[in-house]
Amino acid sequence: MGKGTFDEIGSTRVTLKWFSFMVLSSQIVGVTAVILVAVFFGQYRGGFAWTSDIHKEFNYHPLFMTLGMIFFYGDAILAYRVFRDVKKLRVKILHGSLLALSLIFASIGLKAVFDSHNLDTPPKPNLYSLHSWVGLTAVILFGTQWVCGFVSFLFPKLSEEIRKAYMPSHKYWGKAIFSLAVGAVLMGITEYSIFKDIYPGDNLKHQRNLINVFGFFVLVFAAIILYLVSNPGYQRPPDNEIEHVPLAD
Template sequence: MGKGTFDEIGSSRVTLKWFSLMVLSSQVVGVIAIILLAVLFGQYRGGFSWTSDVEKEFNYHPLFMTLGMIFFYGDAILAYRVFRDVKKLRVKILHGSLLALSLIFASIGLKAVFDNHNLSTPPKDNLYSLHSWVGLTAVVLFGAQWVCGFVSFLFPKLSEQIRKAYMPSHKFWGKAIFTLAVGAVLMGITEYSIFKKIYGSDEIKYQRNLINFFGGFVIIFAGIILYLVGNPGYQRPPDNEIEHVPLAD
């Protein structure tokens, strides 16, 4: 994580250790959340399948949406904070790759839920709940944000004047979309629990506990990401700041 703004002040070692601890904590918390969700749907809610069993195909939806729009998106946001001394082009490639991976997982997750609705007998309605509206909005905005960031800051790269004008909006929407995605995931797992009557049955309270712990870990993960990104002391060195702007900071 090297040198930069926050390790050039008085308590440099303490600050660096705190930063490293927070980054490590975010990864541990994020992985635990993914494991809890995989155990819930893989062990207790029927497992996973593709179109041969649309009920099991649905189980890919919450898992892949969480992987894409929460975990990999959060890590992509952190890339410019963690790899502070790595050449900016390499960080841009890593950052853009993580975001592309996020979009791929989210797209598969959306396909899973649309297949579940459209291939059921009889077919189910699509996009009828607030969760679906918020979730789809987050994915569409995410895709637009990625394209705008790629064109503006990576290739073909717009003029410095345009990039400077676009930068504040880019930073705002990056964090706003991430927050929107967190809200959609929490609404979705709650909606699923209500529809499947998980909250109303003491016989499967272990599933209820898995869901509640999952939601708690997602909130903690998102809180750490937003704290690290929002703390000005953890930014990259200020030299040529316009070139260091992440695609979803």
């Protein structure tokens, strides 16, 4: 991540120590969120299975969507900040690979929820809630963003003029889609808790507290990620702005 301090912005000098602390905090919070959702659905909501038990297959949906659209997506956004002194091509490959991994997990998560609806007896309707609309929109936009970024900045790489024109929109939509995914996750756990009557009464207070803490950690993780990528003091050195544009910054 380099040595010493980051670039001076006005009269403010952002130290590497604070940046490293924030990055480490994001990873602790993000991993904790993944563990919490895994424990919630693994220990309290029946565990995990594939199509042999569609109700347990559903439990993969929140786990994989959290892994894909929250944790790995957030880490992909941070790649250009954390590895600021690594060759750009290597960071591009890492960044694109993390995003591809995010898309794979999200796709499996979508399959799990569609299977749990379509294979039920009788089948349940799909895409009837705001959560499902927002979540599917986030995944579709995410896939589109990845393809556009890959073609524009990695391979075959468009002309500098086109990349300059596209860069502001690309940056905006990267953060917007991430925020949309966070909103979808929070709506999803709220919808699930209401459907399963987790909120009322004291007999499920441990589950209620666990899912609420999970949601809180998702929010904190997202806040740290957006803070780190929005602070100009944490950008890579401006040697060639077009060449080091991240795919989801």
